[in-house]
Amino acid sequence: MLVFFARRLLLALMVTLTVLTASFALTRLSGDLAISIAGPQATQQDIEIIRRNYGLDRPVVVQFGDWVLSAATGNLGRSYLYHEPVARLIRDRLPTTLTLGVCGLLVALGIALPLGVLAAMREGSVMDRAIMMVAVVGQAMPTFWLGLLLVIVFGLKLGWLPISGADEWDGFVLPAFVLGFSAVPALMRLTRSGMVDALASDYIRTARAKGLSRASIVLKHAARNAAMPVVAVAAVQLGFMLSGSVVIEGVFALHGVGYLGWESISKNDFPVVQAVVLFLAVIYIVLTLLADMLNAFLDPRLRTQ
Numbered sequence: 001m002l003v004f005f006a007r008r009l010l011l012a013l014m015v016t017l018t019v020l021t022a023s024f025a026l027t028r029l030s031g032d033l034a035i036s037i038a039g040p041q042a043t044q045q046d047i048e049i050i051r052r053n054y055g056l057d058r059p060v061v062v063q064f065g066d067w068v069l070s071a072a073t074g075n076l077g078r079s080y081l082y083h084e085p086v087a088r089l090i091r092d093r094l095p096t097t098l099t100l101g102v103c104g105l106l107v108a109l110g111i112a113l114p115l116g117v118l119a120a121m122r123e124g125s126v127m128d129r130a131i132m133m134v135a136v137v138g139q140a141m142p143t144f145w146l147g148l149l150l151v152i153v154f155g156l157k158l159g160w161l162p163i164s165g166a167d168e169w170d171g172f173v174l175p176a177f178v179l180g181f182s183a184v185p186a187l188m189r190l191t192r193s194g195m196v197d198a199l200a201s202d203y204i205r206t207a208r209a210k211g212l213s214r215a216s217i218v219l220k221h222a223a224r225n226a227a228m229p230v231v232a233v234a235a236v237q238l239g240f241m242l243s244g245s246v247v248i249e250g251v252f253a254l255h256g257v258g259y260l261g262w263e264s265i266s267k268n269d270f271p272v273v274q275a276v277v278l279f280l281a282v283i284y285i286v287l288t289l290l291a292d293m294l295n296a297f298l299d300p301r302l303r304t305q
Contacts, residue, residue, distance in 0.1 A: 005293065012289045019281040024067050027270045028060060054080075071278060077271035081264065086275040090257055097256035100179060100249070101242040103172050107180025108187055108237065113230070115184075116191025123196055132192075135185040147178045147251040164253035175252040179245065183237040190233050235291035239284030 034051035051057045055066070070077065076086035119131040154174060155163030162171045246258030253259075257276060264272035 008289055008292050012285050015285055016278075016282060019285075020068060020071060020278055021064075023274045023277040023281075024064055027274055067274070071275075076275035076278075079264075079269055079272050081267050081269040081272070086272050089260060089272065090275060090279055093255060093257045093260050096254055097242060097245055097249070097258060100172060100175055100245055100254060100256060101238055103176035104179030104241045105183070105234065105238045107176050108183035109234065111180070112184045112187035113191055116188045117195055119188070119192045120195030120199060128192075131188070135188045138181055139185040141181075143178055143182050144247050144251055146181065147175065147248060150174050150178060151251070171252075171254075175248045175254060178251075179241050179248050183241065186233060186237065187230060190230055194229055231294055232288075232291040235287040236284075239287045242283050243280040 034047045034054070034056050055063065067077075074087060076090070078084065079086055079089060082089060115131045115134065119128045122128045151163045151174065154161045161173050162168070163174070164171075242257075245254075245256060246262050248254070249256045249259040250262055257280065261273060261276035261280075263269070264276065
């Protein structure tokens, strides 16, 4: 188990270093940062002053080394726009993004798991095809379009729910549903395929021969084995939700980390852009690592891979 954990941890560190390098490189490839910060009306003297004050006149390798060392110690730089430490900005916005991501995952699991199990129990039936159609629609529907549609219907027309902000709990209802619905297709299909395989296995036939109830067979025996791949995908989907929340936070005006990243991109606040990309990537990597550990704990065969 320790060897398996060490291999996975080393892989996670390598991926983190790759993301750190990519986030730094992409901001530099976008153009001269000093010109972007100074704005179109700045003189050459203003640009030179900014380049010198922010250390942009040093070699790129030196800048990258400073960025790696600072990020390793938790110093993510200082925002050009807010004139505050980037780590503080992310810390203040993080609760909104985490709440949205967790609520979205709960919505996705609450929809996908029952429908996936039901489709597997009615394999090949009209109900099975109807449930799979829901997965197809969810896969094809853009999240921003669904968000705007719900805003119009439940916010503007019916007035049941707020359409922006998160001052109260009901401000998360619409964005959490939109975010969660995007993850339903993958979780639903995986649950259905896992349950179909489990229900066709020998130990399920043995359980039926022993006279166990259908509920016991489905929930106690089949669902346990079908749940293992769902655990890994759920962790990955939560990472996708947190990193992809920029669209939902923009539609519903939720001031989370994703919205902070969008603001920073639009206003050329490059230290924040680098830090947000790195931070969301690290969350995704950590969740994937935890999912691997949990799956290895549930299935000892995975520890030899």
